[in-house]
Amino acid sequence: MSHADFASLQERFAYLTERDSADHLAVNCPAEHLLEFCTALRDSLGYDLLVDVTAIDWDAETSPRFTGIYHILSTTHHNYIRIASDCTDDAEPSLPSLAGLFPAANWHERETYDMMGIRYEGHPDLKRILMWEDYPYHPLRKEFPLAGIEVPFPAADVAETANAKVLPAPMMGGPFVSSADGTMREIEPQAKDESWTEKEEQS
Amino acid sequence: MKSESTTLGYNSKVEGEVVVTQADAVINWIRKHSVWPMPMGLACCAIELMAVGASRFDISRFGMEVMRFSPRQADCMIVSGTVTYKMAEVVRRIYEQMAEPKWVVAMGACASTGGMYRSYATLQGVDRIVPVDVYMSGCPPRPEALLDAMIKLQDKIGRERSVKNLTAPKAAAAAPAFAGKEA
Numbered sequence A: 001m002s003h004a005d006f007a008s009l010q011e012r013f014a015y016l017t018e019r020d021s022a023d024h025l026a027v028n029c030p031a032e033h034l035l036e037f038c039t040a041l042r043d044s045l046g047y048d049l050l051v052d053v054t055a056i057d058w059d060a061e062t063s064p065r066f067t068g069i070y071h072i073l074s075t076t077h078h079n080y081i082r083i084a085s086d087c088t089d090d091a092e093p094s095l096p097s098l099a100g101l102f103p104a105a106n107w108h109e110r111e112t113y114d115m116m117g118i119r120y121e122g123h124p125d126l127k128r129i130l131m132w133e134d135y136p137y138h139p140l141r142k143e144f145p146l147a148g149i150e151v152p153f154p155a156a157d158v159a160e161t162a163n164a165k166v167l168p169a170p171m172m173g174g175p176f177v178s179s180a181d182g183t184m185r186e187i188e189p190q191a192k193d194e195s196w197t198e199k200e201e202q203s
Numbered sequence B: 001m002k003s004e005s006t007t008l009g010y011n012s013k014v015e016g017e018v019v020v021t022q023a024d025a026v027i028n029w030i031r032k033h034s035v036w037p038m039p040m041g042l043a044c045c046a047i048e049l050m051a052v053g054a055s056r057f058d059i060s061r062f063g064m065e066v067m068r069f070s071p072r073q074a075d076c077m078i079v080s081g082t083v084t085y086k087m088a089e090v091v092r093r094i095y096e097q098m099a100e101p102k103w104v105v106a107m108g109a110c111a112s113t114g115g116m117y118r119s120y121a122t123l124q125g126v127d128r129i130v131p132v133d134v135y136m137s138g139c140p141p142r143p144e145a146l147l148d149a150m151i152k153l154q155d156k157i158g159r160e161r162s163v164k165n166l167t168a169p170k171a172a173a174a175a176p177a178f179a180g181k182e183a
C-alpha cells in the first residue's frame, strides 16, 4: 500500500505529472519546483532517504536532452518514489542541488556532473569525483565513444618521463557482450566481431 | 686473534681455503633470494596477492615475504589490479621512488593489458608507464601463478648483469616502444 499516491500528491503539488513506471510511484517535476517538492517529501511525507541521483542523456537531437533522476525511500513506509526533472538548457544543463536537503546528494551529484556534465546549482563543492580534475569530457554522454578520446596524460611530468598518453582503448571488435541464453561457454561475454587479429593491431 | 683454544665453524681441511666465483653470481644470488615486494594492490587481484602472503600459500618459502608498503624499502613492485589513468600517475611516482635495482610484475589481465576494461578510464597495460619484467595471465591469477611468476623473476634476476643499473639506469629505458604509438 502506497501512502502517497499520485492523485493525492497532485492535489498538493499541481505542477507534477505522472510518469510511466514498471515499479514504484514516479513523477515528473519541473526543475524550478524540485527543491520545494523534495523538501515537502522529506519533511511531511516521510521520504527521508535519498538512494540515488543519476541522469539520462536522451541524445543530442532530443530536447530536453538531459533528465535528472532521483530515487527517494521512505524508511517508515518502506516505499520509493522516483522523481524525474528535465534540464531546460540542452547545451549547459543544470539542476538545483539537493545537497542541502540530503547530505547523500553531495557525492551523487558530483558523479552525475562528472559523467553527464549536469551542473548542480548550489552544490557546496561541485568537482569531478571519478575522472581526474582537468579531464575535458563527460564520458557517459551519448556521443562519447566507449574507447575514449585522446587527451593529455593527467600529470605532465609523468607523461614526459614515461612517454605516456591517454589513448582510445583498442576495442578489438568489442564491446564484449553476453548473449542471453545458451551454454556457459556461449554466454561468456565476447566481441560480436572477432575478425581482428593481434597482427593487424600492431601494424 | 686465533689462539689454541679458538674453534672455527669453518673447516679449511674439508672446505678448502678459497671460494672462487663471479661478482654477478654472488650479487644476483643475494638479490634474488631477498626480493622485497611492494604490493601495488589496485583491485581484485590484490586479494590473491594477500592470499600469497598468508600461511596457505606462504611466499616466505621463497624468501620474498617482506612486503613493504613504503617504496623506499622495496625492490619489486607487484602491480595487482586495474590501473586507471587517474591512478597511473601515482603508480609511476611510486615506481620512481623505489631504489635501484627494481623489478615490476604485472599481475593479472588488467595490469598486463587493461583486461576486460577496454574503456576511456583504464590504462591499457601498466607497461605503458613502467617497464615490466614478468607478466601474468589470469583474472585473477591463482596464488600459485603468482608464486610461479616470482620464481620466474628470480630466474631472471639470476641471469642479469648485476651492475647494469649502474651503467644504464632502467628508468631511462622505461618507455616501451609502442607507448607513444597512435592507436
Ligand code: SF4
Pocket (backbone or CB within 6 Å): B043, B044, B045, B046, B080, B081, B082, B107, B108, B109, B110, B111, B115, B138, B139, B140, B141
Ligand atoms: S585481472 Fe581480473 S581479478 Fe585482476 S584486477 Fe583485473 S578484473 Fe580484477
